[in-house]
Structure formats: structure tokens, C-alpha cells
Amino acid sequence: MTVAPLLELRDLGVSIPSGRKNARADIIEDVSFEVAPGRIVGLIGESGSGKSMTAKSIIRMQPEACQISAGQILFRGKDLAKASQDEMQHLRGAEIAMVFQDPLAVLNPMKTIGWQIDEALIVHGTSRKAAREKTLKLLELVGIPDPKERAESYPHQFSGGMRQRVVIAIALANNAPLLLADEPTTALDVTIQKQILDLLVDLRDRLGVAILLITHDIGVVEEVCDDVVVMYGGMIVESGTAAQVLAAPRHPYTAALLQSMPRPQGERGARMPSIKGGPPDARSLPQGCRFEPRCPMAAETCRQLPPMRAAEGNALHLSRCWFETPDMTKMTAVAAQPRPRRAIGKDTILEVRDLKVNLGQRRGLLRPARPFYAVNGVSLEIGEGETLGLVGESGCGKSSLSRALVGLNPIESGTIRLAGRDVSDMSSGNLKFLRHTAQYIFQDPYASLNPRLTIRQTMQEAMAQGPTASERHDGRINELMELVGLSVRHLDRYPHEFSGGQRQRIGIARTLTVEPRLLICDEPVSALDISVQAQIINLLADMRDELGISLLFIAHDLAVVRHLSDRIAVMRQGKIVEQGQTDQIFSDPKHDYTRLLLSSIPGGHAAQKKAHHA
Amino acid sequence: MTDTAFSGPRASKSRGLVASMLRTYASAFRRPRGMLGLAILSVIVLAGLASPWLWPGGVDQQSRDSLLGMSLAHPFGTDQLGRDIFMRTIYAAKISLGISVVAVPIGMVLGTLMGLSGMISPRLGTICVSLFDLLLGFPGLILAILIVLMVGTGWLSLVLTISLLSIPQFGRLARGAFLSEQAREYVQAATLLNISKTKIMLRHILPNTLDPLVVQLGLVLINGVFIEAAISLVGLGIQPPTPSLGTLLNSGIRYIYQQPLYAAGPTVLLLLLALSFNLMADALNAATGRDAQGDR
Numbered sequence: 001m002t003v004a005p006l007l008e009l010r011d012l013g014v015s016i017p018s019g020r021k022n023a024r025a026d027i028i029e030d031v032s033f034e035v036a037p038g039r040i041v042g043l044i045g046e047s048g049s050g051k052s053m054t055a056k057s058i059i060r061m062q063p064e065a066c067q068i069s070a071g072q073i074l075f076r077g078k079d080l081a082k083a084s085q086d087e088m089q090h091l092r093g094a095e096i097a098m099v100f101q102d103p104l105a106v107l108n109p110m111k112t113i114g115w116q117i118d119e120a121l122i123v124h125g126t127s128r129k130a131a132r133e134k135t136l137k138l139l140e141l142v143g144i145p146d147p148k149e150r151a152e153s154y155p156h157q158f159s160g161g162m163r164q165r166v167v168i169a170i171a172l173a174n175n176a177p178l179l180l181a182d183e184p185t186t187a188l189d190v191t192i193q194k195q196i197l198d199l200l201v202d203l204r205d206r207l208g209v210a211i212l213l214i215t216h217d218i219g220v221v222e223e224v225c226d227d228v229v230v231m232y233g234g235m236i237v238e239s240g241t242a243a244q245v246l247a248a249p250r251h252p253y254t255a256a257l258l259q260s261m262p263r264p265q266g267e268r269g270a271r272m273p274s275i276k277g278g279p280p281d282a283r284s285l286p287q288g289c290r291f292e293p294r295c296p297m298a299a300e301t302c303r304q305l306p307p308m309r310a311a312e313g314n315a316l317h318l319s320r321c322w323f324e325t326p327d328m329t330k331m332t333a334v335a336a337q338p339r340p341r342r343a344i345g346k347d348t349i350l351e352v353r354d355l356k357v358n359l360g361q362r363r364g365l366l367r368p369a370r371p372f373y374a375v376n377g378v379s380l381e382i383g384e385g386e387t388l389g390l391v392g393e394s395g396c397g398k399s400s401l402s403r404a405l406v407g408l409n410p411i412e413s414g415t416i417r418l419a420g421r422d423v424s425d426m427s428s429g430n431l432k433f434l435r436h437t438a439q440y441i442f443q444d445p446y447a448s449l450n451p452r453l454t455i456r457q458t459m460q461e462a463m464a465q466g467p468t469a470s471e472r473h474d475g476r477i478n479e480l481m482e483l484v485g486l487s488v489r490h491l492d493r494y495p496h497e498f499s500g501g502q503r504q505r506i507g508i509a510r511t512l513t514v515e516p517r518l519l520i521c522d523e524p525v526s527a528l529d530i531s532v533q534a535q536i537i538n539l540l541a542d543m544r545d546e547l548g549i550s551l552l553f554i555a556h557d558l559a560v561v562r563h564l565s566d567r568i569a570v571m572r573q574g575k576i577v578e579q580g581q582t583d584q585i586f587s588d589p590k591h592d593y594t595r596l597l598l599s600s601i602p603g604g605h606a607a608q609k610k611a612h613h614a
Numbered sequence: 615m616t617d618t619a620f621s622g623p624r625a626s627k628s629r630g631l632v633a634s635m636l637r638t639y640a641s642a643f644r645r646p647r648g649m650l651g652l653a654i655l656s657v658i659v660l661a662g663l664a665s666p667w668l669w670p671g672g673v674d675q676q677s678r679d680s681l682l683g684m685s686l687a688h689p690f691g692t693d694q695l696g697r698d699i700f701m702r703t704i705y706a707a708k709i710s711l712g713i714s715v716v717a718v719p720i721g722m723v724l725g726t727l728m729g730l731s732g733m734i735s736p737r738l739g740t741i742c743v744s745l746f747d748l749l750l751g752f753p754g755l756i757l758a759i760l761i762v763l764m765v766g767t768g769w770l771s772l773v774l775t776i777s778l779l780s781i782p783q784f785g786r787l788a789r790g791a792f793l794s795e796q797a798r799e800y801v802q803a804a805t806l807l808n809i810s811k812t813k814i815m816l817r818h819i820l821p822n823t824l825d826p827l828v829v830q831l832g833l834v835l836i837n838g839v840f841i842e843a844a845i846s847l848v849g850l851g852i853q854p855p856t857p858s859l860g861t862l863l864n865s866g867i868r869y870i871y872q873q874p875l876y877a878a879g880p881t882v883l884l885l886l887l888a889l890s891f892n893l894m895a896d897a898l899n900a901a902t903g904r905d906a907q908g909d910r
Contacts, residue, residue: 406806408802408805408806431808432808435806435807435808436808439806439807440802440803440806442799442802442803443799444799447798447799447800448799448800448803449800449803450800450804450817450818450822451800451822452631452634452635452821452822453631453817457631461804461807461809461813461817462807462809465807465808465809507803510803510807511807513807514807514808
């Protein structure tokens, strides 16, 4: 790199007060990296890895309890760690701009978007008239059609992707040379995500903006980033150009992360490679290497001493590991164990014919409801032991459909046959049968457990509904806990003491108490970290193969669905637009929308593209 | 998104649901605010309970020394019949508080049940909400007059009025909490496991809606004391010679020029009670706030 870096972090450390008096615990340690003009640097890590905290510290907007305890933040040679809040106020927006995850939370609903962009310009000293001119140019730049007209619209009149474009326009308003983007596409659908990522690349190429892109999604990094910084447990474990890090990772964590990401191509029948355990807790970090407890290559040295960041051969590709390169044989040993696959039975477990769900709301005492068909004539079937993947973007009706199947949404017309029995009328007898046959796994593992009950109480309550004889309850609960990979000693704890992945396991164990034959999984892994995602996908596959349960697996992520499903149905605007064998959908999609979804999956083709940028 | 900001029941040992909730509420009184509030209330209540021993002559003991000023024997002076105002105020506080303590919990139970009734049938829930609105919109004094017409003056009409008026205070809170809890996934998960509606209501929804209701209890209790004072002030509640904060204020206002301390006594006591209940409600709020749902 010949260009002087725009932003340079040197040994940054951030600490929080620890439980003990006057003592402080480091949540970020020894973070050093550079962002050069005209490059997109991906800062990647799981929740709790310190990536957002790093970004917030750069603009000095970290929570009050967190203090920068060490190191420097050099922006154009000036140390921001020592700058006053006044100086920071001038820098934020003008020199360093920010884009956050949720555009709706950033925009003021009471003001037109034109006013809001003007405002960003005016506070940094542009006249009102010049500001409006600039605003229209900015709207055009970020790809909003009819800027003049749209400037008078309010945030709620824009779609999610358009809103994020407006936020980016505000960020760019003062020609800030550095853009901090904290998960800018996480809240968006894949097709919209692709547009926003393309926009970021375009801005880099045309305006030479430097972008620090914080994300948990390796696909996004593969798609757009020039450089990659991987954080784990508050430290950087690996950094280098995207081509280096993604093609030949040197740290076992990066290698494992890359493996555990579901991909639109690659082995399907096998177990997904996963990283055991969960991310470390900032309050009890391991003494040696932070990744040691989860590392398949861990040796005695790793337990004792934290490794330093070191380069090998290429001075720009740093890794914080005692080993020079990960031993791929050890890495893959945990990975591709083939899985014995149970044959799909001949019987149909679920048969849905022409289902319609009307979610139209009554708008008053005398005004009739305007019909809104969230599900509009859907037919599908699932065989015994089969997995059907249901894919679609937010608002397509996939959740409404799955909720209707278990009686949480009213059905307007159509039939549902479950294990040969017509349950469409949802009478109390049918509901009872339904709930012993089909169970539901929720998306949000944080909300699906009652915070006031211990796991044992939750499980006992569910057990009482199942077919198990009451004297066998305790034994069966213990069995189920083991089955989902938890231990009996977890039973007397409360939900908040568990990580997201563990809670999802508990959720799965709870559904198994009634011995269902069909599990409906509504985005069961989308709230989880990648390394944990793979564990849950494997667990679901094991349940299916060992217990012969059928799965209806709902997700917005085609790659995740692909791994588990025998067949895939693509849903859009309440209808199923395409349905077929998984391989056929991926290799030969018939419908335009399926093709669009497939081409929007980030990553994949990106690694080669990087070479000329590096 | 970090899991570091945990809150919730701290101990990981399993305890009964009820025990762990009671512990949280008790912890409110270990906070300075809670302690102070409880201390003020205890002094007033204890003095009220001990009044037969402190003033063996009884509250209605009259003397020739009418409308005396402050003295060591009569800290607040005496009234038009020569009765000790300080003693009567303490006694009155006991009566007013007693009425509120009987009436408000009745309103709390009824209001909570009505607020949660949407669980049994959505239509019943909507009807209850309309009832709350009706009660809230109805002027309290007119309601009191109607009840007095039906059952006559005295403590019973006061209890009825205060209970009725506190129903919506709890009901709307319970309804709001019920609506938000009902949409939560753990309630739906329980529904999908075919767990009965009553059980879901008692085990899942009620415990998770109880915290704001308990805080509200503190505020509505003092509100009850004020309602009693207001109704007795206009002569519809407790009848003289029995002292209540309202009746004392009533006569106090009449002698405001001759004996300013007469009205001051009950007023100061009302303020002290309000302070004490607000402090306790504050402390409860803080204690349960840390126990907020899960970790977000």
C-alpha cells in the first residue's frame, strides 16, 4: 500500500468497570489496523467480538462506562482518542460519516427526507439554498429516482432499501472521506442487500471514499471488501487483504468460520462443519489464546500464553496464532463426516391445498375489513422424514403460512391435512391432534422462553402435555437435554443464563416433549452467529434422521435452506412461485424471481474479483 | 447485542416462582427510598395503632379548652370542642388508610382479572376495556353520590367508590401488559404445546405483568386516601364525630382563621403519606425494572 492511511488504529484498548472495586476489564485489546482511501475494509466478527465497540470508539460514541484505555486512533495523523467532544462534533458527519443498521431508527419520521439531508449540510455550514441543490445531487448519486419529487417524501413512504440509500446520502452529504457502516445491510432482504452493497462499491470507485464495513456476514465481505480484519473475543485474530484472508486463512478461527458458512455450492448431504462451543464471555476470557477452548488445533502452549500477531512471508497478512497456518486435516476432521440419511417415507405427513390466509384488519365498527391475503392460494406437501425448505423475502407470507399451519393465524379457505387427518377447521379436537403432531420452532431464541421459569419448569410443563407417563418425566427430560447437546446441570438455570444457540437448543428440546412428527422451523438460525448456526442446522438434521421427523424449514437465506432441504419452495407475495428438488432449483431455476434470489446471495464469485484490487 | 448486560433474577439456584418475585419486591425496601418511605408509613401506622394507649381518654374526649394554640400537651392545638387535634389526626390517618387498604386491593384483583380476561375470549376483553373507559370518564364525585344514595353514607360507600375507581387504574395496565405478553413467543410456544388458557394466564402472563401492577398499587393506595378525603370533605363519607382526614379537613376549613393548625394537621399527614407511598413505589419500580424481561 503506497497511499497514506486515512484512519489508523494503534493498539487500541477499551475497558469497562469490572465487578471489583476500581478494577477494569478490557473488552477490546490491542486492536490495530488501517483504512486507506478508496478501500473497503471489512471488520468481521460474531456478536460480542468487539467489532461494533471498535467502530463506536473511533467516533468516540461508545457507551459512557467504556473508556479508551490504551492506544491511538489516528485520523489524518490526529489522535481522536485524545480529541475533545467539541472537536469530535466537527469531525462526525463532516469527516467521518456513519451508516447504521436500522434506517428507520435513524430517520426522523416527522420530516421529509429532503429536509433531513439539508439539515446535515446546514449544520456543517452550507447555506439553505446551496444545501437543497446538493441534496438533489446526493439523492441522484445514491440512486433514488425523481430526486426532486422524492425529496418531499417522508421516510415511511420509502422501502427499507430506499431508506438505507437516504441514510447513505446523509452520510455522504459533506463529502466525508471516511464512512463507517455498522451492519448496513443486516436488516434488509438479500436482493436489496445486493443493491446497497453495489452502491457502496460504486461510491468507493467513483468518489474514492474509504469505508469501514462492520458485518457478521462473510458473504458480504467476500462480495465487496478489499481488506479484512477478523475480530474474536475483543482482539484481532487475523488481518490482510480480502484475497489473502479468504483464500488462505491463517488463523484457525477464520478457517473454521469460512467452512461453517453455508454456501450455494459445495457438499450437501454431509454434516455442516461447525465450531464447538460459543463465543467467549468478556468477563471470563481464557488465559491463553482466546480461541483456544474452541480450537481444534489447540495445544498446551495455546492454553498458557496468548499468541502475538505475526506475519509470515507476506508482511500484510497477520495472524494471532502459535501456528503459522491452520492444519486443514485437523480442521476438516470435525467437518465433513458423512451423515447416514434416512430414506424418505412414502406417506405424506402434511398436505396443504389452496390455502388462503386473510389478515385484513377491521378498520372501525361499521367499516368492513379490506381483505389482505398474506397467503394466497398455497399448495404444498411434505413426505414422512422429508425436509421442505420455504424461502422468500420479508413480507412474502412465509411466516403467515407457517403460523396458519399450527392454528396461530385464521384460515380463510383451503385444506390442511396432517398425517391424513383434515384439520382445516381447527376445532378443539383437531387442534389437540395438531399440536401433538406438529410443533413449531421460533426465530428468536431470546423471546421464546419464559424468563421467569427455569429450564426444568419449562420442560416439565411441556412434558405434562406429551404422551410420556408422568413417572418417566424426569428421566425423559434428562434424555432430551442430552439429545440436544445440553447437560442435566443446565436444568435449574434461567433462560438469561444461556447463549442464543443454547436457548435455541432448549426450544428444540421443548418441542420434542410431545414427540411431534413434523417440526415447523421459522427462521430458526437467522438470529444466531454463523459459528453457532451450523451447530443448530446439524442438530435439526440429526433430529430428522434419528427420530424420522419431517421438517418445514423456513428461511430467507437460500444457502442455509439448501443445506438441509430435499425440496425447496420459493414464495413471493403470498404465492409459491416455484417448487422443486433442491438441486434442480439451484442448477436450473425456472422462475425469474428464483434467479434473482440466487444471484443476490453475497459471496461466492467474489474471491477472484478481488485479485486486481489487492 | 452483547450478552454482557444481563439482568434478571441473579441467583441461579432454582426457587419457586412466587418466592423469587417476593424477594425482588422485598429488595425494594433495602433501597434508601424504599426504607425512608416505609419508615414514614410505619411511624404513622404504629402511632395510629398505639393511640388507645397513648391517649387513654379516646379520640372524642372533650375539654373546656377549645381552639387552643400549640402547646406541649396539644402539639397541634385543640378544636372547637376542645379535642386534641394531633391525636385526632393520627387516628384519622388510621381510618383513611384502612379504608384505602381494604378498597384498593379489591379494585386491583378485579381490574387485573378484567384486564387479563382477553385471554379467555377476545370479546370479553374488549368489553372490559370499554368498562374501564366508562369508569375513567365518569366523574368520581358523582359516582360517590350515586353510591351513597344506594347504600347510605359511611365506610361501605367509600370502599365501594374507591374500589370502583381503582379498577381501571389496574385494568388498563394489566390489559396493556397482557396484549404485549400475548404476542411474545414464549406464550405462543405454550399455546402450541396445548397448555390450557388458565395455566398460560396464571403461569406465563400474570407473573410477567405483575411488576408494573405492584408499583401501581403503591400509587393507587395513596390515591384512595385522597379520594376518601375528598368525599368525606364534602360530607358524603365518614360522618363526624369519627375523625377521618376528610372530616378533619372539613371542620379545619371552617375554623381556618381561629385555628390555622386545624387544617394543617390533616394536610401535613396527607402529604407525608403521599411522600411515603411515592417513595415506595419508586423503589419498587427500580427493583423490578432491573428484573425486566430477559436481557434486552
